Amino acid sequence: MKFLRIGTAGAERPAVMDGDTAFDLSGVTRDIDGAFLADRGVERTREQLDEGRLRPIAVAGLRIGAPVARPGKVVCIGLNYRDHAAETATAVPAEPVVFMKASNTVVGPDDTVLIPRGSAKTDYEVELAVVIGRTARYLDSPADSAAHIAGYTLADDVTERAYQHERGGQWDKGKSCETFNPLGPYLVTPDEVGDPGDLELRLWVNGELRQDGHTKNMVFGAHHVVWYLSQFMVLEPGDVINTGTPAGVAFGANDFPYLVKGDVVTIESPRLGRQRHAFGQA
Structure with missing residues (x-):
């Protein structure tokens, strides 16, 4: 479903x-x-x-609209694809890198995304997102995660890189600007998704393919991420977990330009659907 x-x-x-x-x-x-x-x-x-x-x-x-209303929290995993770590000249992490986005960053898959005032480095990140269906706390193993997952969806983890890396402190200030997490179009149940480690993820900017990745290249798979997070926080029904992005972002070593007003980003995964959102100015 x-x-x-x-x-x-x-x-x-x-x-x-x-x-x-x-x-x-x-x-x-x-x-x-x-x-x-x-x-x-x-x-x-x-x-x-x-x-x-x-x-x-x-x-x-x-x-x-976003396929789940009012998530209690949006938890994110950074540097979770080997090719993305390589393009940013960062070591592959030994444990998942965890950060948060404000829950009100979540908007519909085709809604306008607002570039923050003063932004010079607004970036895109296609991601597989997990939606929690049952409370998860201190799970015994990654194998226990499946019973706590309601389904999967697509996210664009929009990021302002100057705010993230050049303004001090944690990553959250570059991740939590309004509208910075288009989600959807669907919450797809696990039986229709199949193996979350066997999904293609693609992103285009103005029709130009920028990201062409696959979840098989994740450092920590979706079930591992849910288990891992449950050791540090209680995951509740409706919570969203962004599981990381493959290579091809503007912040990487490929000279892609950052996003500006009027740009249109399309993201797609065959079993999860497609988003198409334009960028406006806050």
Whole structure:
């Protein structure tokens, strides 16, 4: 199944895709959020579909919001692809590099992303994102992670590199600007995704392919990341984990220009869908 939220910002309607057909979830839940996921939301939706109790709806041409509403936190993993570490002349980390993004950076997959005032180095990062479905704390092993994952989605971990590296302190100030985490279009359940270590990730800027990566090149796989984070923080339903980006960012050793107003970024993974967001000015 693929969960999605459709409609104007702040008034999205929950829906689910089963095959090529969208079904209204308004009778099942007010929204796709942590409370829905914690209350067997995925399982209840499957039961309703199997019983033929959901009404088909048309979604073509409607705005798609982020697939999970109001995440409690957005946790991110840095330098988690060997080729990305190499392009930034950074050693492959011995343990996951962890940082946070403000939860209100999350916007819809096709919403306008705002370049901060004074920014000179706004960058893009296509990433596989994990959405937590059950509370995870002190998991015994990575093998336990699967039972705590509601599904997967796409993220663009937009970053202002000067704020991240040249303004002192932690990375968060370059990661938490408004609109800096377009998410979606879908929350895809694990049964449809299959192996999260076997996903292609691509990103284009104005039609030019910049990132052409694969999750097989991750240093720490998605299940390892969930297990690892659970040793340091409680992961709750609706939390989002960005798992890192492959090579090809503007900050790397490839002379790609940073983003400016009017640029359009497209990201895609065949089993997760596609985003297309334009960049505006804050």
